[in-house]
Amino acid sequence: MQSYIKSLNLVVFMIVIFSIVPVYSQTSGFNGLNVNLSNLHLLSDAKTRSISPENFSGEKGKGGMATLEEGSAARAARDLGQGWKVNPYVKIKEGETFVLAEIDGPGAIQHIWMTPTGTWRYSVLRFYWDDETEPSVEVPVGDFFGVAYGYKKISSLPVCVNPGSAFNCYWLMPFRKKCKITMENIDEKEMILYYQIDYTLTEVPKEAAYFHAQYRRTNPLPYKDIYTIIDNIKGKGHYVGTYLAWQSNNSGWWGEGEIKFYMDGDDEFPTICGTGTEDYFCGSYAFYTEDKDGKRSYAEYTTPYAGFYPALPDGFMESQTRFGMYRWHIPDPVRFEKDLRVTIQALGWRSGGRYLPLQDDIASVAYWYQREPHNTFPTLPSKDELEIK
Numbered sequence: 001m002q003s004y005i006k007s008l009n010l011v012v013f014m015i016v017i018f019s020i021v022p023v024y025s026q027t028s029g030f031n032g033l034n035v036n037l038s039n040l041h042l043l044s045d046a047k048t049r050s051i052s053p054e055n056f057s058g059e060k061g062k063g064g065m066a067t068l069e070e071g072s073a074a075r076a077a078r079d080l081g082q083g084w085k086v087n088p089y090v091k092i093k094e095g096e097t098f099v100l101a102e103i104d105g106p107g108a109i110q111h112i113w114m115t116p117t118g119t120w121r122y123s124v125l126r127f128y129w130d131d132e133t134e135p136s137v138e139v140p141v142g143d144f145f146g147v148a149y150g151y152k153k154i155s156s157l158p159v160c161v162n163p164g165s166a167f168n169c170y171w172l173m174p175f176r177k178k179c180k181i182t183m184e185n186i187d188e189k190e191m192i193l194y195y196q197i198d199y200t201l202t203e204v205p206k207e208a209a210y211f212h213a214q215y216r217r218t219n220p221l222p223y224k225d226i227y228t229i230i231d232n233i234k235g236k237g238h239y240v241g242t243y244l245a246w247q248s249n250n251s252g253w254w255g256e257g258e259i260k261f262y263m264d265g266d267d268e269f270p271t272i273c274g275t276g277t278e279d280y281f282c283g284s285y286a287f288y289t290e291d292k293d294g295k296r297s298y299a300e301y302t303t304p305y306a307g308f309y310p311a312l313p314d315g316f317m318e319s320q321t322r323f324g325m326y327r328w329h330i331p332d333p334v335r336f337e338k339d340l341r342v343t344i345q346a347l348g349w350r351s352g353g354r355y356l357p358l359q360d361d362i363a364s365v366a367y368w369y370q371r372e373p374h375n376t377f378p379t380l381p382s383k384d385e386l387e388i389k
Contacts, residue, residue, distance in 0.1 A: 016137025046202035237370025282306035
């Protein structure tokens with residue numbers, strides 16, 4: 001009798017297990033987002049699409065259809081014709097805003113590549129999610145990719161800049177109804193843009209927030225003022241990155257200041273307070289290295305989550321030297337429930353071992369995810385205010 005009961009229990013157990021497995025496999029399907037080496041083997045129903053000047057709509061089977069009459073490279077392809085390299089780039093006239101992509105969702109941007117000509121501060125990227133009339137991303141293209149002062153090789157997880165001026169972005173950018181991406185040329189001359197936007201059409205989880213990036217610049221920073229990287233963020237989200245383009249207007253060390261994160265009602269004092277500029281960007285002791293003769297110089301680095309480099313003029317502790325720095329909060333996003341403000345001090349040293357408040361030229365890009373709607377961005381600086389001299 002006991003053996004019969006045990007056998008019956010085993011049968012009931014197996015029935016329960018085999019009835020659960022199919023349900024689990026049907027309700028836990030992979031949506032094709034957040035792909036990494038650990039799940040690259042998983043299949044999904046996501047649809048891969050790509051927009052470029054050779055397929056402005058991204059539609060299936062619509063790539064490479066430009067004719068010689070409409071192609072930007074028609075002269076080069078004149079002996080070959082349709083189906084060859086007829087329309088690989090676009091020309092954006094002075095003062096024109098060009099729509100790079102309009103995509104109906106749900107889905108997500110997974111990769112962007114582009115190589116713009118001209119002055120990068122004069123080409124402004126904007127991203128609009130769903131039915132927005134105001135952008136969630138508004139940044140000059142060079143600053144967005146971490147190279148405000150000109151080409152510099154960057155090898156990080158979400159942003160890569162490769163020879164000769166290839167900008168790559170891997171920030172995952174989900175949307176539910178629609179995505180619109182534009183480039184405005186505020187220069188007084190035409191620019192040429194090669195670009196490709198790779199995306200997937202798939203279901204987006206309800207927990208997914210929207211990608212945001214905002215540019216700011218203060219030139220010069222008033223004496224004893226604190227530089228604001230971002231403020232007036234309202235809602236729930238998490239902060240994921242900072243890029244700084246910094247020109248030191250004094251000789252000597254310029255990065256003694258602390259970064260501060262004010263969140264969820266913080267007033268005079270922040271919840272997170274750093275210990276120094278180079279510390280926040282995962283460096284230390286003025287970013288310097290020393291040769292065998294004791295001569296010091298800046299040591300640049302580019303890593304998955306943080307990087308630093310000097311731009312010309314490349315003088316150690318000399319006035320007018322420019323620097324680029326990035327810090328990606330990928331394994332350590334700064335989470336907020338209601339609001340967020342981020343600031344950084346500009347401090348050097350004066351006589352008697354005292355801090356010197358600096359009056360430097362500082363520009364920044366803040367990157368974060370949040371639920372919509374977002375607050376209106378400050379007005380982007382004018383062309384003259386964006387100019388680097």
